[in-house]
Amino acid sequence: MNHKLLYIFGPNLNLLGERETSLYGSMSYDALIKKIAEESKKRGVQTEFFQSNHEGEIVDKIQQKRKEIDGIIINPGALTHYSIALRDALSAVKIRSIEVHMSNIYAREEFRHHSVTAPVCWGQISGLGWIGYILAMDALILKGIEEPIRLA
Structure with missing residues (x-):
């Protein structure tokens, strides 16, 4: 099966x-995208990439793609910690998603220890650098896409 995954990168990840x-x-954002695309091709996975510094644009993209994709791999950036709108969008579309952070958010400032989006993913x-994006893809294609969504 040829899976379609949407990679979403939130604020400041373009830097x-x-x-x-x-x-x-x-590793630059462009180099990261190239690396993920190479790994996706090896696995026969179609990928689309989207980066925005604007919460509403990310919510719109999730809603627009809800019937076209099999999974979402998202690094919400700072939105992780406060965006109820993003949380609600991820929950509403009922597409299996994995939240990825390049740094270990639990080893950083205390306000970064809480994710409002993770409970609906x-x-x-967290903390594995660019490899986390590849591991998330592998998790989705190996098991996650075919099974029913059960978050709790």
Whole structure:
């Protein structure tokens, strides 16, 4: 089966490789997208990438793609910690999603320890750098897409 995955990157992730390289590494956003695309091709997975610094645009994209994709891999950036609108969008579309963070959000400032979006995602990967995006894809294609969605 040829799966279709939507990768969503939230605020400031377009500056990967430039900002806080001690946390996020030196790989640029464009290099990250290229790496994910290469790994997707190896697995026969179709991928679409979307980055926005605007909460509403991300919500709109999730809603627009809800009937076209099999899974969502999302790094909401700072929206992770406060966006009820994003949480509601992920919950409403009933598409299995995995939240990914390149840095270990639990080893950072206390306000980053809480995710409002993770409870409506199938899982969360944190602290493994760019590899987390590949692991999320593997989880979805190996098991996650075919099984019924049960979040709790």
